[in-house]
Amino acid sequence: MSPQDYLVRYVGGPLDGRVDTLPSSPESLKETVTHVHLHGGPKIVHHYDLHYAVEYGCEYRLRTD
Incomplete structure (x- = not known):
């Protein structure tokens, strides 16, 4: 990771603790990210807000x- 890297962290739910590293500050990020579970059972949807x-x-x- 370099000093210019931009970190995007996820807090709560199934993505808790995930960190994405981008090479620089993105021009625009989505206001909401939707995560869908499809693992052998009912579909479970989680929404993450920026x-x-x-x-x-x-x-x-x-x-x-």
Whole structure:
């Protein structure tokens, strides 16, 4: 990881702890990321909403409502 890398973290749900490293600050990020489970059972959908974090980039937090 270089000092210019932009980190995107995921908080909560099945993606909790995942970190994506981008080479620079992206021009635009999606306001919401949808994650769908299709593993041998019913389809389970989780939504993650974008929040900015000055320290490292941004994070997607699990929507709880």
